[in-house]
Amino acid sequence: MATAMAIATAQAEVGMARGGPNRRVEYVEIQCKSLLNRVNVPYLSFRWSVNPYSGCVHGCVYCYARRYHEYRELDPFQGFQRQVFVKVNAVEVLRRELSRKRWRRELVAVGTAADAYQPAEGKYRLTRGILETLAEFRTPCSITTKNTMVVRDVDVLRQLAAGPGVRVYFTITTVDEELARRIEPDTPPPSRRLAALERLAAAGIPVSVLIMPIMPGLNDDPASLEAVIRAAAQHGARSVHGGVLRLQGAVRQVYGRFLLADSPWLLPLYRRLYPGAYAPVWYQNKVLQRVAELKARYGFDADTARCEETRGSSDVRPAASASAGAPAAMTACRLLQLTLF
Numbered sequence: 001m002a003t004a005m006a007i008a009t010a011q012a013e014v015g016m017a018r019g020g021p022n023r024r025v026e027y028v029e030i031q032c033k034s035l036l037n038r039v040n041v042p043y044l045s046f047r048w049s050v051n052p053y054s055g056c057v058h059g060c061v062y063c064y065a066r067r068y069h070e071y072r073e074l075d076p077f078q079g080f081q082r083q084v085f086v087k088v089n090a091v092e093v094l095r096r097e098l099s100r101k102r103w104r105r106e107l108v109a110v111g112t113a114a115d116a117y118q119p120a121e122g123k124y125r126l127t128r129g130i131l132e133t134l135a136e137f138r139t140p141c142s143i144t145t146k147n148t149m150v151v152r153d154v155d156v157l158r159q160l161a162a163g164p165g166v167r168v169y170f171t172i173t174t175v176d177e178e179l180a181r182r183i184e185p186d187t188p189p190p191s192r193r194l195a196a197l198e199r200l201a202a203a204g205i206p207v208s209v210l211i212m213p214i215m216p217g218l219n220d221d222p223a224s225l226e227a228v229i230r231a232a233a234q235h236g237a238r239s240v241h242g243g244v245l246r247l248q249g250a251v252r253q254v255y256g257r258f259l260l261a262d263s264p265w266l267l268p269l270y271r272r273l274y275p276g277a278y279a280p281v282w283y284q285n286k287v288l289q290r291v292a293e294l295k296a297r298y299g300f301d302a303d304t305a306r307c308e309e310t311r312g313s314s315d316v317r318p319a320a321s322a323s324a325g326a327p328a329a330m331t332a333c334r335l336l337q338l339t340l341f
Contacts (some may be wrong), residue, residue, distance in 0.1 A: 025057050025082055027120060032087040035094045035130075036108070046142065049112040050094060052126035055084040056114040058146060060184045061258040062213050067249040081186075084120055091129035093253045098137040106163065108134060108141045117147035131156045140165035142212065146172075146187045148196040157205045167206040170237075171199050174219045175227045182262055183218070194235045201236025209237045213245035214287050216273055217266040226294050233298040240300050242291035244284045249279045 037049045056065065059081040065081045073316065087093075110116050116127040127143075131153055134141050141160065143150065150157075150168060160166035170193050174180055177189045188196075197207045209232035214220050219228075225242070232240050247255055252274075259266055273279045 004272045025084060028083060028085045029088045030085050031089050032093055034097065035087065035090050036097045039109075039112075046107045046109040048106055049109040050090070050130060051111060051113040052087050052090040052116060052124070052130060053084055053114045053118060053120055054087075055080050055082075057081050057084060057120075058115055058117050058118060058187045060146075060187065061255055062183065062215065062245060062251065063254075064246065064248065064251055066251050066254060084114075084118070086120055086124055087126065088124065090126045091133055092132055094133050095137075098133065098139060103139075104135070105137065105139045108139055110143045111145060112135075115145050115147055116143060117149040121147075121149055123168055128153050128156060131160065135159045135163060138164045139298050142167045142169060144169040144171065145172070146184065146193060148188045148192050151199050154203050154205070155199065157200065158203055161205050167208060167238075168197075168200055169208045169241075170194075170208050171210045171212060172228055172232070173211060173213065174224060175231050176219075176224065179218065183215075183258070190231075194231055197232075197237060198235040201238075201335060203207075206238050207236065208239040208241065210241050210243070211291065212241065212243040214291075215241055215245045216279070217263065217269055220240070220287055222290060222294075226297075227293060228292070229294045229298050229300070233300070237300075241292075242288060242297055244279050244287055246277050246279075247274050252277070 023323070028212070035050050035052075037051070039047050039049055056063065063080075108129065112129060116130075123126050131141070131143075135156060141164075143166070145168070157166055157168065172182065172193055175190045175194075177191065180187070180190050187193075197209070200207050209228065211219075211225065211228050229240050245255075256267075256270075259270060273283060278284075334337050
């Protein structure tokens with residue numbers, strides 16, 4: 001059982017990590033040699049990704065991208081959200097890569113390792129430049145974000161939607177703004193994300209909602225899931241996707257500290273459900289079945305996620321089926337899970 005001292009220590013660490021608007025963030029400008037990253041994961045719906053930023057100030061307690069800092073021997077804890085690497089030549093490099101004769105205009109996922117619309121984008125405008133370049137080279141793309149800044153680029157998104165194709169995915173794990181502040185401390189609240197989604201939908205841009213991750217004891221109850229799916233339908237989302245929390249590498253430690261500080265009574269549940277990185281198949285099946293039923297109730301079709309993304313590019317390949325032996329519940333959510341948390 002967690003001691004009072006351990007809980008107090010964890011609360012202090014989590015408080016320091018959040019820091020609010022006065023938290024100091026270091027922006028490190030770097031030159032990249034390549035921007036297009038080949039994604040060799042057969043169960044994902046995209047084969048290429050681009051990330052103009054590494055590290056993210058949003059400070060989400062479940063963010064899977066902390067592992068990338070860990071791989072590079074950087075601090076995956078406070079360092080991940082206090083030091084952001086900016087690829088200042090990203091647009092120039094992408095233009096060079098898309099100009100190659102062997103480029104087949106395949107789907108490119110924007111912002112898979114860090115939110116491409118985090119506050120740095122207001123100054124550097126790299127994501128806008130990337131979208132303009134993709135539109136110029138008639139390359140379809142998808143964008144995953146929690147940030148409302150995406151509405152700034154509605155003109156470019158319209159151009160992509162009318163041409164090679166685009167879809168914007170908004171991660172909305174909950175519509176409970178108090179819970180959102182705890183798990184996603186430096187992101188726009190869910191109500192503002194939904195308003196941004198509605199603006200893009202009204203402009204004719206395909207938008208979807210990602211309920212990812214679904215976290216045991218926090219947002220996995222039927223009422224919470226239904227509230228998000230209902231809001232998605234009311235604000236013009238074309239599809240909804242769910243995925244269960246995974247705890248890999250340093251993410252396990254960051255999330256564990258959060259639980260100890262915020263909801264220590266949930267620790268026994270997580271010890272049972274997460275002896276490893278993934279929740280057991282029975283739990284994933286239960287949650288994803290619940291999501292599927294709610295989607296059907298609100299008129300969402302299970303097979304509408306990629307229709308606009310791939311239009312206009314005959315070279316985009318459909319996602320491969322999950323490998324033999326993969327848990328059935330994981331098969332349903334893995335197509336998008338890489339980009340989400």
